Amino acid sequence: MAGGGGGGRIRALNVAEKPSVAKAVSQILSKNPSSGGLRVREGRSRYNKIFEFNYAIQNQHIQMSFTSVTGHLMELEFEDRYRKWHSCDPVDLYQAPVKKFVPQDKSDIQKTLEEEARMCQWLILWLDCDREGENIAFEVVEVCTRANRNLNIWRARFSALIDREIHYAVQHLIRPNQLFADAVDVRQEIDLRIGASFTRFQTMLLRDAFVLDFASDDQNVILSYGPCQFPTLGFVVERFWENQSHEPEEFWSINCTHNSAEGTATFNWMRGHLFDYTSATIIYEMCIEDPTATVTSVRQQEKLKYPPHPLSTIELEKRASRYFRMSSEQTMKVAEDLYQAGFISYPRTETDSFSERTDLHTIVQEQQEHPTWGSYAQRLLDPEAGLWRNPSGGGHDDKAHPPIHPTKFSAGEARWSQDHHRLYELVVRHYLACVSQPAISAETTVEIDIAGEQFSASGRVIIAVSYLICRFFNMIFAGCILCLIYLVRWLHMHMHLTLYVIISLGSSIVLDHRNYLDVYRFETWGGSVIPTYNDGQQVLVNHLSISLLRILFTPTTLTLDSGVTRPPPLLSEADLLSCMDKAGIGTDATMHDHIKKLLDRFYATKDSNMRFSPTTLGEALVMGYDDMGYELWKPYLRAMMESDMKAVSIGTKRKGEVLETCLQQMKACFVDARVNKAKLFEAMAVFFERSNRSDASGQHAIGDVVRKCGLCQESDMVLRKKPDGNFMVGCLGYPQCRNVVWLPGSVSEATVTTTICSSCTSGPVYMIQFKFRRLEIPPNYNVDHLGCIGGCDDILKQLIEICGTGFRNNSSVPGRGQGHTSSSNTAQQSNSRSTGAWQTTHSSSSYPFETPRGHNARYQEASVQNGEPSIPCTSCGAPCNLRTANTQANRGRKFYSCPAQGCNFFVYVTF
C-alpha cells in the first residue's frame, strides 16, 4: 500500500455516508488502547461531528479523522438558462447542459471536508457499499481533491457495523469503483431529463386547457411525470380498471354444514358453483330427496407454518399497513425516530437475513424484562424449551445494513406516540418470531357424498407431535383420556402406527404447538377446528375410534344459495408496495415517497379501507398515454433503465453509450407523444371541462418543434395555431428572436410528424402533415399534403403564392406577432399585401433587418451601401445574393434566398 506524503505520521480523512456510521465505525476502531481514546469535535455542520483517534493500518500509524456526509453531497440540475419553465422547449431538455453542484444546504459539509482534506494525506471512503454509495464517494472525492490534489484515495468495503468486519475493511482498503458511480450518473441524468421534459410538457399543455376543480389553486397544479411515480400510478389505475370492468355474474351453489359437539364443519360443493340456475336446482332437489352424507375420504396432512424472514424495509411498511393501517410514509417517519433514538437498527434496508456474525442471543436477552413478551424471550433462551431456531433468510442482502431489529430495550417511552409503541412492538415481536421454531399443525380434509354429489370441508386439528414435557400440562385437561394418549404416543413412537390414530383420538383435546405464533400476535392459524370424521377404510385400522358413527350423517343444513362473482379488490398499500418491489420501481428508501406523491399530485386517493383508487386526473393521464399506444405508465421503462445501469456497473456497457441511446429513445418518444397530444386532450375531456383560459393562452402554449431556428441558432421553431385559425411556425426565442414562417391561409389542419425531411440537410426539419380547405386551393392540388418548411417544398411555396398566408392584422387578439414594435401596423399591412412571403420575421417583411440582433443590422448596412450586395445566410452562412421575384403576387419584389441545398433562408427586402 502506498504511503502518504510528507514526513511523520500519516493523517487520514475518513468519510461515512451518515453521522451514525461515522460514530459507529470510529467507536469500533478506537477500542484498542493504542488509539489514544476517541475524541469528538464539532464540524461546520451541526449534524456531522468529527471523530479522532489513532489506528494502525498495515503497521503504519495513522491519525484518523472521521466525519460524514448526509447522503448525496451534490445535485444534478440544468444550467441556469434552462431552469425556468418557459426558457426553452421541453424537448431541449434532452440535450440541455447539466451541472453537478453542492447545494446551499450542504455547503457546511463541503467546507468541513475541504478543511479536513487540506490537513490529510489519505482519504478513506466509508460510504455505503451500494451503487449510490459509490457515487456519493466520488462526490466526496471531487470536493476533497479540489482542496488537496495529492490525496491518496482509498475505499473501505464493509457490509455490517461489526468489529471484525470493520477491522478487516480498514486493513484491506481498495480503490473506489468508477463503474458503480457511472451507473448512478446515468440514472440521475435520465431521471432528470425525462422527468423535467414530460412534467413541463403535460403541465403546460393541460393546466390551462381544463378546469381542474380538485385543486384550490389550479394555476399552480403540477402534473408531474416521473419514471417511478407514473408506473406506480399505472399499478393503481390498472387494478382500478380491472375492478371497474368486472361484470357481476349470478351463480348458484349447494352448501352443507354439519354441527356436532366438536364444532361446525362447512362443506363446499366440489363443483364450486354453477351459472345455470336450472341445473343447480335439479341437482339440489336430488340432494334434498336423499340427504344422507357418506364420508368418502379423510386426509390429514401435517403443516408447518414458518415464522417470517428477518425484517426489511418493505416488509416493515407492508406489515405496519396490514396490522395497524399505518401509511408507509408514517411508518418510515416513526421508524426514523426510533432509529435516531437508538431503539431499532437502521430502517432503510433490503437485507432480510442476518450475517453469521450477528450475536442473535444478546438481542433476545435484552428483551427478557419486558412485561408482555419478556417471558417468551426467556423461553427462547432456555435450551430445554427447544424453541430457538436460527433464522432463515429471504435471500436479499444490500451489503450495507442488517435486517431491522431492536437495538435497545424499552418498555415504552413517555414521549412515544401510539405509532411508536406499535412499531417498536412489531420490530421486537418480529425479531423474536424470526428466531423461533415454526408452528406445527395438521389440516384435515373430509370429503362426503350426498346423492352422488361431492362436497369437502377443510379444517385444522392442531396436534402435539413434539413429545416434549411441556405438553404434559395440556394433557391434564384431558382427564381420563390422558393415559390413552400416552399409550397412543407410545404406539406411534415404537410401533410406527399411523399418525392418524393419534389425530382421531387427540383432536377432541386440540393439543397446541404454536411456537412463534405465541409471540407474533399479528399472525394466526386462521380457519377452524372441524369435527372428527372417519371413512370406512380408516375405521378398519382404528380399533379405538370413537367416531364410527360419522361414516354416515345427516347434514344440519343443506341449502341452494345464490351469489355473484366479485371484482378483484383495489390495491392496498401492501399490494402496491409488492407491485413496486417486484417491478423494481424505487428503492426501499423511496417507495413510500412515490406513493405519497400520487396522493400529493391528486393522481390517486386512499379510501377508508386503505385501498387506492386513481382520481379522474390520474386516470385521464394514464388513459391518454395508453391511447397513444405508449407504455410510459408501465414499469418496463424503469426495468430497462435498471438493466442498463447494471450493465454500466459491471462494465459491459459504457456510460456515454447508455445515456445516448436511452435519451435518444426517450426524446423520440417525447416528440411522438407531443404529436399525439390530442389523445391526452381527449382523455382529459372525458373528465374535465375545457377552460376559457385555453383560448386566450393558446398562443403561449408550447407547440410541436419543427426545426432549430436558423436565425438565432438557439431556440426551436414550433408549429402554432393562432386564435383566428391560421398556422405559423415561430421561434421560441421570441421576443429576442422574431423569426417566423407563415403557412398558407388555406390550411385547416397541420400536425408536426416524426418524419425528418431528407432534402433539408441543415439540421433536422420535421415534416408537417397539412390538410387544406378544398374550396380554397386549385382543383389540381391535393387536400392532404406532407410538407416541409425547410425550403424544399415547391407545393407549399405555390400554395402560399396562390392562397396567401395567415399573417393578418388582427389587433383584437393579443399575443405574439402583434403590437410588439411601433412599426407593426406598417409591417402587417405590407405583409398582407405580400401574400407570397415564404419566410419572414415577426417584425415584418418590410423591416426584415429591424431586429435587435447585430448581424441583421450589418446586413441592412450592406444592402443600403451596395446595389447588389451579398449577405451571409443566417441559417448556414452561405453567401446569398439579392434577387427579384417574378411570381404573380410579388412580381418585382427583392428578396434574399440562400442557394445552399436544403437551406430555407429566404427573406423579402423593401428598400
Place this chain on the structure above:
DNA sequence: GCAAGGTC
C-alpha cells in the same frame, strides 16, 4: 415549479 436518490 419538474425526477429520483441519498439523508437530518
